Amino acid sequence: MDDRGPVLPESLEIVRGAWEGLPQLILDHDVAANNRVITLNRSSQAHAAFDMMRTKLLRVLRENNWTSVAITSPTPACGKTCIALNLAFSFANQKDCRTVLMDLDLRRPQIGKTLAIKNAGSMESFLKGDAVLRETFFRYGDNLAIAANRQPVHFSAELLQSATAARALEEMRQEIKPDVILYDLPPMLSTDDVLAFLPNVDGVILIAASDESTVREVDVCEQSLREKTNMLGVVLNKSQYTQEQYGY
Numbered sequence: 001m002d003d004r005g006p007v008l009p010e011s012l013e014i015v016r017g018a019w020e021g022l023p024q025l026i027l028d029h030d031v032a033a034n035n036r037v038i039t040l041n042r043s044s045q046a047h048a049a050f051d052m053m054r055t056k057l058l059r060v061l062r063e064n065n066w067t068s069v070a071i072t073s074p075t076p077a078c079g080k081t082c083i084a085l086n087l088a089f090s091f092a093n094q095k096d097c098r099t100v101l102m103d104l105d106l107r108r109p110q111i112g113k114t115l116a117i118k119n120a121g122s123m124e125s126f127l128k129g130d131a132v133l134r135e136t137f138f139r140y141g142d143n144l145a146i147a148a149n150r151q152p153v154h155f156s157a158e159l160l161q162s163a164t165a166a167r168a169l170e171e172m173r174q175e176i177k178p179d180v181i182l183y184d185l186p187p188m189l190s191t192d193d194v195l196a197f198l199p200n201v202d203g204v205i206l207i208a209a210s211d212e213s214t215v216r217e218v219d220v221c222e223q224s225l226r227e228k229t230n231m232l233g234v235v236l237n238k239s240q241y242t243q244e245q246y247g248y
């Protein structure tokens with residue numbers, strides 16, 4: 001059986017609304033925690049750092065009437081996906097706020113893998129306008145939606161800056177009406193995907209990895225991002241020197 005459940009007749013779907021029509025995501029909290037997603041069940045004290053990051057971010061977004069946030073890093077493996085997921089589940093506890101998390105690291109999608117989602121949709125189909133919301137997004141609880149991606153996309157930069165992708169995202173915003181959208185993006189020094197997508201976001205968070213990212217890499221990325229969008233913060237991840245594992 002398709003574990004997304006039966007697709008409702010269109011008329012009923014309209015009655016329920018786009019949000020209610022999204023299939024519900026059931027997660028294994030232990031798998032998530034093993035993959036360092038700790039805000040789901042608060043399995044580590046580090047959740048407090050994410051809650052603080054969430055609250056600061058929400059204040060800036062609300063003050064400026066912004067919604068969409070890109071998460072990137074200079075080089076691979078700085079912790080973007082990990083931080084995007086922890087932030088998303090921290091936002092899920094903010095009940096007056098509807099949040100969307102999308103895996104737009106099209107070359108190396110990892111959100112589905114990190115959460116062990118078996119039936120992720122195709123982000124390429126969604127961004128090309130060939131897949132509808134309920135084929136792409138899951139609803140977790142009452143106020144978080146997650147769009148994983150089951151397969152890499154070859155012409156990712158071209159797709160990310162296409163008019164069809166901008167239209168698909170705009171339709172999603174109109175139907176789901178999120179207060180916050182978090183985009184898990186690729187690292188920015190190796191491809192042009194991030195620069196291609198920046199016109200679609202209000203601001204960006206840059207993740208640097210302690211002992212891996214150099215000051216020069218962070219400087220180059222920050223400067224390039226500041227020219228094109230609003231810098232919302234730089235996160236120093238994997239730091240040995242803070243009491244919690246995460247610095248902001």
Ligand SMILES: Nc1ncnc2c1ncn2[C@@H]1O[C@H](COP(=O)(O)OP(=O)(O)OP(=O)(O)O)[C@@H](O)[C@H]1O
Binds near residue numbers: 081083105110239
């Ligand atoms: N604060 C941390 N402390 C220790 N390990 C971490 C921390 N944050 C992330 N990691 C680990 O580092 C690895 C890379 O993390 P993650 O996949 O989130 O990075 P990424 O920037 O999304 O990578 P990619 O560029 O490949 O998408 C994972 O194994 C993750 O569990």
Ligand SMILES: [Mg+2]
Binds near residue numbers: 080081082105110184
């Ligand atoms: Mg990643």
